[in-house]
Amino acid sequence: MSTKPQINVIVRLEDDLQAQLEAACNVRYLDFDASRADLLAAMQDAEGILLSPRVRGDAEFFDASPKLRVLSTTSVGYDPFDIPEATKHGVVVCHTPGVLTDAVANLTTSMVLNLALRIFENEAYVRGGGWAQNAPRPELGLDTKGKTFGVIGFGRIGQEVTRRMQALGMKTIWYDVFDT
Incomplete structure (x- = not known):
């Protein structure tokens, strides 16, 4: 045995x-x-x-x-x-607290920037030859400074996302069901 x-x-x-x-x-x-x-x-x-x-x-x-x-x-x-x-x-x-905090916060930040700056659309425009042909281009997006960003869930990841959004000049608001 x-x-x-x-x-x-x-x-x-x-x-x-x-x-x-x-x-x-x-x-x-x-x-x-x-x-x-x-x-x-x-x-x-x-x-x-x-x-x-x-x-x-x-x-x-x-x-x-x-x-x-x-x-x-x-x-x-x-x-x-x-x-x-x-x-x-x-x-x-x-459990494994903190193991992915920075990775998830960084991914969230990159997604926010990609959407705000319309990077996907502009990248497709360049790869599709639009830049070389001087074709009408998509808008370049918007500045994040002064915008308001909401975070639902203010645990480790929510707090790190908030720090990153504030570093981009955004105002942040948050909600957490466990906040007392």
Whole structure:
């Protein structure tokens, strides 16, 4: 009998991470599209689970996981998981806060600039030969300075997006359901 803990995995892992996990644990890979019943059945002997936020961690899930001690999600948040229920069952819930904060804020900023400056339209104009033919060009877009930008959700990413928009001279407003 193995002394390695039984871990269920419902996410894609890089080969090197998969090898590290398999060296330390007995790993059972579950299909992303596994039914809820199949997932709950697989939880009977699992001491840990690595999953995506697509899986609900509710009372039914924790009741079906008598040996579970740790749940780790690959997401920055843990909204799909009932934390009081996990605590009641002695399960520690882990997540990956901050791992994509700058990447998402940078992507958002680039999308705002692309839309405001009409970069996609102007790039198509140049690639299509319009510039060389001196054809009528699309508008160059608008200046972001002084414009108002709204952010819904003021967590780590929302705060970073706000900083970037303010750096572009924009006024910012925000809303967060958790703000008190």
